[in-house]
Amino acid sequence: MGGLSIIRQFENFVNHLGIRQMICSPYPPAGLSIVDEVEAAKQAAGVAACDFVSDGMDVGLGTGSTVRYTVIELGRRMNDEGLNIRGVPTSIDTEQLASSLGIPLIAWDEVDRLAVTIDGADEFDSEFHLIKGGGGALTREKIVAQVSDAMVVVTDPRKDVGTLGKFPLPVEVIQFGWEVTLRHLQEMCPGVASRRGGAEPFITDNGNYIIDCNFGVSITDPVKLETDIQGIAGVVEVGLFTHMADAIVIGSPQGIEVRIKADGRLA
Ligand code: 5RP
Numbered sequence: 477m478g479g480l481s482i483i484r485q486f487e488n489f490v491n492h493l494g495i496r497q498m499i500c501s502p503y504p505p506a507g508l509s510i511v512d513e514v515e516a517a518k519q520a521a522g523v524a525a526c527d528f529v530s531d532g533m534d535v536g537l538g539t540g541s542t543v544r545y546t547v548i549e550l551g552r553r554m555n556d557e558g559l560n561i562r563g564v565p566t567s568i569d570t571e572q573l574a575s576s577l578g579i580p581l582i583a584w585d586e587v588d589r590l591a592v593t594i595d596g597a598d599e600f601d602s603e604f605h606l607i608k609g610g611g612g613a614l615t616r617e618k619i620v621a622q623v624s625d626a627m628v629v630v631t632d633p634r635k636d637v638g639t640l641g642k643f644p645l646p647v648e649v650i651q652f653g654w655e656v657t658l659r660h661l662q663e664m665c666p667g668v669a670s671r672r673g674g675a676e677p678f679i680t681d682n683g684n685y686i687i688d689c690n691f692g693v694s695i696t697d698p699v700k701l702e703t704d705i706q707g708i709a710g711v712v713e714v715g716l717f718t719h720m721a722d723a724i725v726i727g728s729p730q731g732i733e734v735r736i737k738a739d740g741r742l743a
Contacts, residue, residue: 521630521727522546536620538595539567539613542630551577567613593624598643605698609646609715626741629724641691646715657710665689
């Protein structure tokens with residue numbers, strides 16, 4: 477049985493539980509493991525975020541295990557309900573998923589603005605600032621988010637933090653001189669900064685490395701840190717997304733919570 481079939485089966489199961497319709501009513505019933513609960517929460521958030529998408533929209537399609545459910549649901553709505561959208565993927569993984577579901581993809585020379593991008597996050601704070609890049613797709617994700625009229629984040633409560641930084645901050649750097657770029661990052665970072673993958677380095681879709689910077693719970697000024705890191709030669713992009721997210725859809729065992737930024741583009 478293919479992976480998609482398993483996801484569909486799980487999706488049907490979750491739908492059977494009524495999660496899609498449920499706002500703030502408890503799930504899942506006794507008997508689901510913690511892993512299943514987290515997965516159900518991710519799916520509930522991913523599916524709920526599709527309500528920000530309407531017919532005719534061009535949509536940024538994020539990367540990760542939560543937004544994967546969004547992409548699958550958008551594909552389902554296109555096939556079953558006649559939803560008509562086009563997508564711009566933020567990674568090769570998402571491109572392959574969207575294509576397999578029949579979601580038409582737009583070439584960059586056809587993109588003017590996207591109506592919305594939906595994406596995951598590794599951490600978010602009360603100001604709607606994000607750490608992203610756990611999957612290494614941060615640069616493409618930021619390019620897509622920047623050309624979008626709104627950004628919706630799909631996530632779960634584990635990622636809701638007072639101060640950003642417990643999740644190691646991903647920074648994409650070019651391979652040339654990466655050791656020096658790492659040293660510059662290390663000077664700014666109170667904890668260890670290291671190349672992802674160690675001796676067998678992780679290579680991004682853009683052919684670059686990721687340096688994970690352990691700031692710890694210390695990023696009290698993410699806007700300044702984003703600018704400071706962007707100022708280092710060799711840095712392609714940093715996984716701080718400040719003043720970009722407009723809504724956060726949080727799936728949890730208590731239901732779905734949708735937070736809309738008061739002065740954001742969806743308020
Ligand atoms: C990928 C990302 C992801 O959106 C982020 O890591 C969250 O992923 P998941 O939903 O799997 O926890 O930024 O670069």
